[in-house]
Amino acid sequence: MKVQSLYISALHKNVGSLFITMGIMEILKTKIDKVAFFRPIIFDKNIKDKDIEFISQKYKLDMSYEECYGFDLGEVESIIASKGLDELITQLFEKFKKLQERYEFILCEGIARSLFTSNSNQNINALLAQNFGSSIISIFSAKERSSQEIYEDISIEKQNLLSLDIPCFSMFVSRVDEKNFPELENKLKEYSPNISFLKELPELDVLTLEDITETLEAKKIVFSQNDNVRAVRGFVVASLGVDDFLQEIKEDALVIVDAKRSDIILALIASFYSKEYPKISAVLFVGDSELSQSLKKIILGLHEYKIPFLSIEDDAFESVKKLLNVYPRLRVNSERKIALALGLFSASIDMAAFEQKIKVQKSDVMTPIMFQYKLFEMARKKKKNIVLPESSDERILRAAEIVLRRDVADITLLGKADEIREHSLKLGLDISKATIIEHEKSELLEEFSHSFYEMRKHKGITLEASRDTMIHSTYFATMMVHLGYADGMVSGALHSSADTIRPSLQIIKTTSDVELVSSIFFMCLKTKVLIYGDCALNQNPNAKELSQIAISSADTARLFDIVPKVAMLSYSTGESGSGVDVDKVREATMIVKSLRSDLEVDGPLQYDAAVDKSVASIKLPNSKVAGEASVFIFPDLNTGNNTYKAVQRSSGALAIGPILQGLKKPINDLSRGCTVDDVLNTILITAIQANI
Structure with a gap:
């Protein structure tokens, strides 16, 4: 099958996952109409995920924010601790498959492995890619790391993917220092052409005024929409005299100044209009001092090129502390960064080969979770009626409730209606959608007895003996299938295999091309x-x-x-x-x-x-x-x-x-030691067999 999803997985934070996601999304959106973006795990659901916001807005995805993620880190740790890793994967798999019903392609972006608190959880991205049936894109950072360290990381990842049978779509080494590029390329030549190098572009790490105003919640005194994308390459605190201060200002600097320093403010305005001085990015007023009316008049009266003026109530020291914790973000309106990032992406890969690979890459992985989901989907396509003759068994009732709630098949239970309802209520189950037949008193009993008599009279059976036989629940259920009152039967939780199979051999019989069940x-x-x-x-x-x-x-x-x-x-x-x-x-x-x-x-x-x-x-x-x-x-x-x-x-x-x-019609036998899942899977398979 063609690749219908890709999973982007990064080892560490700040490796440029979003840039790569954007580059791949550019390719997908030019070829495929309905593309979904899904982050199985985000950092904190109480904080808007920036990657989801960016991709959703930029590519105008027809998805709600909630559809774009599964759980946050806290929920992940809680689910694993209480119910295990398989439960987490199952729940995320179901969310993924719901998207797959509506979209032609799903691009997944995993959370950085380094964010997980337990080493045992750091393989979650790979396990999710495996269960999603996704080819994986692995990202490695070259920032402050030797070529040998990167080589070892890639080798380990390759072995990990091989052990899980996950197709490796591509690998990226990001943030590569240009002077180290030849050595790194030579070290990793054995992985070529499956590896691409993204060189470090300092511009992509430069802050913008929007990064600062958003983090500091600064008040905008003089500010236009276009000022959001202004670069901020450093901070200068105006604590000196005018002459000394003017020697300190640099291109694209954010100047931090007390609103009372009218001398510095006027000097900044003058330097901004002078051809001899660097052009600062903005001025940030700190403290609770108010600008004088005369300064306000000058600032607001400036024409053409205006310096952005911001203010916050913190003093200079606290402001600098906060500024040191501001990180650059890629935003929809960051046209410069977007152009730079896409240019880097296009220059670093063979675009034609990449597009072709998306068309032909295959994943033959089928995990147990995937197979069980497949059973649900196949059964749901054409709902069948499955009869369960062992309604007194708790496992049967629990499996029946799951089938009914998921609406994948109709269920008929044999037994006394009052007893079945009472039993299910005690178990806290809702089987109200099931059909209940008291087979020992059913109007069908006479029809079934005559049918069985006609089938077996050459063996010497009497009509009375046929009636006695049909009172047995497995015989009654098998006759229901034979005569079209049900599409399949599942039994064996309480009965022996012989009790299940013998009626099917006597009533339903084998298909024309085989003589053997x-x-x-x-x-x-x-x-x-x-x-x-x-x-x-x-x-x-x-x-x-x-x-x-x-x-x-x-x-x-x-x-x-x-x-x-x-x-x-x-x-x-x-x-x-x-x-x-x-x-x-x-x-x-x-x-x-x-x-x-x-x-x-x-x-x-x-x-x-x-x-x-x-x-x-x-x-x-x-x-x-x-x-x-x-x-x-x-x-x-x-x-x-x-x-x-x-x-x-x-x-x-x-x-x-x-x-x-x-058999001509589906009858399936359970082990008497079966679990609820065993019953559930067998019901689903029986329903699918009935579609023949």
């Missing part, structure tokens, strides 16, 4: 989602059955937008091994290829050759699957079940399943 697990690793089959149902499938498991698993992969590259697993790779077990896998691979020429499938493959490109290049160099497999078919239940559990426990992977496949 099988299962898969979605294995959500840190940066990708793999499919493992069959790890739950078929104990020792023969070659034909194994081929059907492979075909069903590939079709499931496609349903969830996973490109199926099917690895038929065994203890040997290619033609290197022999024996009954490996021959079975080899035969199954041939059957799949003969039945489904549209699938990329290879086998037998060892697991390492299926997932590791370096191993694959040695063991099976011409394979289109080896090293890139996304669907893994295990030769038997013992191998599959142990492997999925080993991967789940050792890597921390999220295992979603088992998900049944091969």
Whole structure:
């Protein structure tokens, strides 16, 4: 997929993140109409974020200020402390995805890593970029740092991004001293052309009068709108006599003077109009003294070139202290700085290549959070009705409430209405939007009994026995799906797998192209989602059955937008091994290829050759699957079940399943040890399967 978001990440403060953000926004806004700007974390929500204000105003973004950020630092620390880092990432991910629904591209700007109080939190920008599916732009400062230090920072960052499977879109080294540029460029040549250098431009760090008036909250005596962008390159305190003072004034200086010093004020006015003296930026009156009426008359009566006059109530000493804490800002009306910054950006990168990269750069990362969000979105597109026969279970009710509140599916609960409502109220849940059917007394019971009798009478079942069978909640729910009263069923929290699967085999049956019901697990690793089959149902499938498991698993992969590259697993790779077990896998691979020429499938493959490109290049160099497999078919239940559990426990992977496949309509089985999240994910998957 094309890049739909970029994430700008800086190691330290004051590295020029906003200049780079602006440069990239210039490119985006010329090519894409609907662009969003998002800062997942800001410093303090009680203080307007300057970068958000600037980008929003300059590019006239169709976004409210609140949409442009997630949390402030205080909230971030609180969420991590109370609920953990995953909860923070999940909440920010949801905010990000809401923007993605409305915009074609999202440009993210992270907060400087150095602002986090804990070293363990300093990787948040990378983790957010990973979960957003964003390519990352890393910024490093060369200010007062050696080329070796910069080299080490970049090397560490590169390894960090590789470990997280985050595409590095570009790297910038900013604030490069021109005299150190050749040495730095030579030191970092191994990273070329993915690195750009932004030379230090002192002008970008120069204060403006607007910076000063805003920070000091100064009163404007003589001041025009254009005076806001005046540069202030230094401060001069007028404490000397006129002759000595005039020797001290410099170009673009802010002169700090007591309003009583009429001699200095008149001298300043005279020097301003003289060709022989530097032109000061402004005059700042300090203290609580008032200008004399005669001086006011002179100042207000000046024509053409006017000196800006400001005043504050602090004395000279306090004023200087405050001025030392004024920092330059890039503002929408800072035309000079903007022009300088954009010029620097354009001169430092290959603009055409940069634009082209935005079009073609891909991110194949799929984190567990991303996959779970994907399930919600896919289910929401076409809401289905999922029946849950185990309404007495707390986990079922909690998952049902989430589904209903997020409005991704309709829910039907089986059981006594009064008991279900009472139970949910005790739990503090609202399941009022669910449909409740008392299946033992339902009007549907007679219809279902007759339907089941017609299906099974050749097996010797009586109508009375059919009625007794239909009173069982899983049979009733399965018949609801079969006859179209529901689109799918999820059960197994209280019942055995046999209780869930047997009714589906008797009533719904398999699809026309397979004779076998099988299962898969979605294995959500840190940066990708793999499919493992069959790890739950078929104990020792023969070659034909194994081929059907492979075909069903590939079709499931496609349903969830996973490109199926099917690895038929065994203890040997290619033609290197022999024996009954490996021959079975080899035969199954041939059957799949003969039945489904549209699938990329290879086998037998060892697991390492299926997932590791370096191993694959040695063991099976011409394979289109080896090293890139996304669907893994295990030769038997013992191998599959142990492997999925080993991967789940050792890597921390999220295992979603088992998900049944091969049935005409979706029925899914839960483990009796399932969590609320397990139930929720299974409901979503069942709803998506119902869209076929």
